[in-house]
Amino acid sequence: MKRINLYGLLLFSTILIINSSCSEETPSTVPSTYTAPPKDTTEPPNSTPTASAGGDIQVILPIDFFWLSGSYSDNALIDNFVWKKISGPSTYVLESPNSLRTKVSKLEKGIYEFELTVINKGGLTSKDTARVIVGEISLNPKEIIFKDMTWSCPWDCVIEIKNIYSHLPSGNVFRVYILRDNSADWNEAGLDSQWSDNFSYAYSLNGYLWIYYLGTHVEDTPNIKIVY
Structure with a gap:
């Protein structure tokens, strides 16, 4: 009789341990839907750009053209570029005044100044000037x-x-x-x-x-x- 009770007690204890172990397991569940965090739509601050019209240039006739090459500070809000002549002879052709790099041709002897204006989307501007001297080497050079x-x-x-x-x-x-x-x-x-x-x-x-x-x-x- 004692042996039967001992066997029953051992069997009952084993069942309790198994049930306890199963109840402690955490089920691995994955949400059925995933919502991405909202995108950051904040625009970078509107800072004044910095324009560079490049260095001074000389053109030796009979060559009568050159290339203006401008640049600006790294600013994602840049909206437009404008080149214009601010001094010098009246004869010239500015082919792409709204491009950073543009050809200028039909030049005559004299000193030109071309101004680059960089404009950002907030309306802030920056300007710089390139000077161009056009001339010829003397027939009796020194x-x-x-x-x-x-x-x-x-x-x-x-x-x-x-x-x-x-x-x-x-x-x-x-x-x-x-x-x-x-x-x-x-x-x-x-x-x-x-x-x-x-x-x-x-x-x-x-x-x-x-x-x-x-x-x-x-x-x-x-x-x-x-x-x-």
């Missing part, structure tokens, strides 16, 4: 040679000449040539890196001239020739 110039190479390598118009008449157009060490040939540098040997130059009507080498680091001391 030249200046700057000897043993040194490169500065923080990124691309550059030679800087200050006060270039203290060496030639203000407003004159000119050509730039470079004579590398251990070379007998003068290589012409040009705007927009469109010349051989990877040499280009930039200048300002305030008198600064920069000659760039768009290759690897260089350490020679070239001569620079200005012909006008």
Whole structure:
């Protein structure tokens, strides 16, 4: 009789444990529908853009055109761009006044100023001016040679000449040539890196001239020739 009761007690305890274990399980349920969080429709703050009309440019006749290339600060609210001539000879054709990059042609001798206006959707504006000198090299050109110039190479390598118009008449157009060490040939540098040997130059009507080498680091001391 005692053995039967003990067996029954063990059986009853086992059933209780199984039932208790099953009741503690948490069913894995997945909602039948999912609602995405609302999209952020807040527009970025309306800040004043910053316009850049690019550097000063020279055009040497008989070439009578060039390209204006503007830029602006990274602002998603930009609405429009406007180029216009604000000074200079009356002869010119501005092909795409509402594009950042536009061709200007039919130029005549003189100094032009073209203003870029950047307008955002809130009506805020920014302006900058590019100056363009158009002229021709004399039939009996003069030249200046700057000897043993040194490169500065923080990124691309550059030679800087200050006060270039203290060496030639203000407003004159000119050509730039470079004579590398251990070379007998003068290589012409040009705007927009469109010349051989990877040499280009930039200048300002305030008198600064920069000659760039768009290759690897260089350490020679070239001569620079200005012909006008």
